Amino acid sequence: MSALPLRSRTLRGSVASIGEEALIRRIRAWLGAASPPPPAGIGDDCAVLRPARGRELLTVDPVVHGIHFDGRITPRAAGAKLLKRNLSDIAAMGGRPRAAVVAIALDGRVSTRWLAQFYRGLAEESLRRKVPIVGGDVTRLPGSFVATLALTGEAAGRVLTRTGSRIGDWIYLTGSVGRSLPTGHHHRFEPRLAEGAWLARRGEVRAMIDVSDGLAKDLAALTPRGAAPAIHAARLPRRGGASVREALCDGEDYELAFTVAAGARRSALEAAWRRAFPRTRLSCIGRFTRVGAVPADALPLGGFRGYEHLR
């Protein structure tokens, strides 16, 4: 892991050398068209938005230097990742993103050039997804860099939650899992917004989750009481030569796992998916069985742990 790019705080080129007010002006310039003028954007005590249509969604996720990214990826990719992590959470409810606020806490010695690239990456993703950055905060944090983004969204129709699956339901997964870090997927992924919204309109889909802490851990959150997921290793779509353990535990997949009613016409769902998303892989990886009735050839998921952030 490489260290933060720090400069002497008294030297030109550090954020401390320009001070907070000038830095905020620069951040607005770096964000450019991604940051609307106040009161709809940065520059007042709060941003003022039109209310959500349907139900409102709200989520928050950070990127921390040394944890979610480091010098092995560009600051531009890290800025984009900050927004994309949160977009993935909106996707998992079948929602549409609306607007974001971003609070950064950073060492005064961080180089403005590095920070400019971080915000430019965030701005590019913001414009691509039409999610304006409407507010934020800048504060001092000796020795570290933490950027926290809160994102609001809306769901005009059904909101897909993690609950509602039943014994017998089929378990599906978009894309593939495992080896997110070595393959660069952890920052190159595309949040499954279109797929999530499409799935929320399909009545046979019962529940959905964003796979970000490792499939083994995240599947547990979809599993109804009294049930266990029976997943077959051969059906696991593994990324970049991942082992079964890597596919189940690595984390940062940002794929959608969802369940389909036992009696649904799966072939119709799968055919409709292929028409709507010809380039997004969809795999049926197993189904929920009663606890104690998991077939002998299914993966013993209890033996796999997902990513634990504090260990």
Place this chain on the structure above:
Amino acid sequence: MSALPLRSRTLRGSVASIGEEALIRRIRAWLGAASPPPPAGIGDDCAVLRPARGRELLTVDPVVHGIHFDGRITPRAAGAKLLKRNLSDIAAMGGRPRAAVVAIALDGRVSTRWLAQFYRGLAEESLRRKVPIVGGDVTRLPGSFVATLALTGEAAGRVLTRTGSRIGDWIYLTGSVGRSLPTGHHHRFEPRLAEGAWLARRGEVRAMIDVSDGLAKDLAALTPRGAAPAIHAARLPRRGGASVREALCDGEDYELAFTVAAGARRSALEAAWRRAFPRTRLSCIGRFTRVGAVPADALPLGGFRGYEHLR
């Protein structure tokens, strides 16, 4: 400044010793009634909320250990301060708070007992203000503690922004300013929510701001083009024996500064204020004049700087 209360990460009582999943369960227990069950609260990919009535407000502010608080105040007070800082921003637009999400980044050696008190303080303030904590995130941050709260609000009627003041307008201030840190005001303050909402309904009030970075700096944001604030030292409501410089520059006052149309019936406004808020001091501290026409006995505000977070 005292250090973070760290324990060995392998010892009982550190957050690392219990791991992320168990920590999130504990956080929900600490928050108690302040945290509704999912999908309205913690436990899904996003929180699901009813949409805002009128316009939606959105803001974000952190507390960083060593910057916004340290061992001189209790973790309970720090947790309450995190929400109150954000409530003050909603107050400054005349809005009502709705729901909050909280992302913490912390060293794995932080004691769970300390963290429990932090969340209990947050929960108490959340219940007092009827602002549920609906989501969050926990991540690792070696050597530090950063808690970032994003808050949504709503404004059914008029939204008071920082813009709209004119030359000749009167400048008002709630409460008093200066010496927020030594007096403990920086964490004991009461966000001016009722006052802000009341002021938004008064047509003669033109613009408003939350005084948090020092009055001198924050008044600049209210000042219309071509104008300058003419503030009289004798009219400045100073807290706890603050000097004029402290009153203008200290920051963390969390009071409201607002402007009143030049031709308004000020005595009627002030009488109505006294009936509505008999215990909240209100001061007319000056007015906007043309640049170059500031009276000789007014404070030379250009010589005072507010709090600069990155210096």
